[in-house]
Amino acid sequence: MSNIISDALVKFDRDVFLEAVKKALNDGTDPMVLVRDLQEGMRLVGERFKTGNYFLSELMMSADLFSQAMKLIEPKLEGMVRETIGKILIGTPKGDIHDLGKNIFSTVAKGAGFEVVDLGVDVPAERFVEAVEDVKPDILGFSALITTAFESMKTVADALTERGLRDDLKIIVGGGVTIDKVLTYVGADAQTIDAVEGLALCRKFVGQSVGAEKI
């Protein structure tokens, strides 16, 4: 896939990139379509980093551009907040500091009526467990972008089971590098690499009908 937004992000062409995002929003493009274009751009940057064509500084530049675009898109994502339909506790597990995707999912979930409690990044297992006890969420969401975070998520899930906190709690894992095998490894209930699909799954978990957002 190639389009002006993902191309400009990969080339760090700031002016073209931000203009294209603004234009698409003004033309009424679905904000989630734009999020997917941004995600694709980030995937391409990640590939270049992996193959040694880009360095960490380039990853950081792309993240900065991504955040600037999200500031424009977020008001559209927040949409209409209705009554609260459930509570989601979310965080990026210990060892991982990526948060762009987590923030998108949180915005989308809030827009759909979920109360979202965000613990931030590099969150230790004990902090997740304490927060589950305090907040009593319906859903615990992990956002994991590096493979070392898989072990951290498993530690949390095991600790929750040991303390008898797992029975009424659904766990969902999101984030670019996760695959369905993570689900079994962590002992989660769902896994996704797409915020809209994640929202549909969360709605299902709290007994809300699913349909419109499933793409």
Ligand code: B12
């Ligand atoms: C941007 C980026 C960074 C930025 C992060 C900025 C930030 N504030 O987040 C910076 C520069 C800081 C960074 C640092 C590092 N990074 Co980095 N980074 C990326 C990059 C290019 C994009 C990630 C991203 O934001 N994608 C866009 C978002 C929107 O996508 P997403 O997270 O998947 O989110 C979507 C869905 O998954 C979903 N979602 C996300 N979370 C959740 C949660 C729930 C509950 C639900 C339902 C849904 C959901 O919703 C989102 C919208 O649809 C990726 C490449 C890639 N292919 O992903 C590498 C990548 C993740 N990084 C990588 C690495 C190695 C690092 C570093 C270790 C580099 C270094 N040598 O220091 C450090 C990590 C330090 C640490 N301890 O965490 C590797 C990880 C490899 C691995 N297998 O572990 C990758 C894959 C690059 C690569 N190909 O090598 N990175």
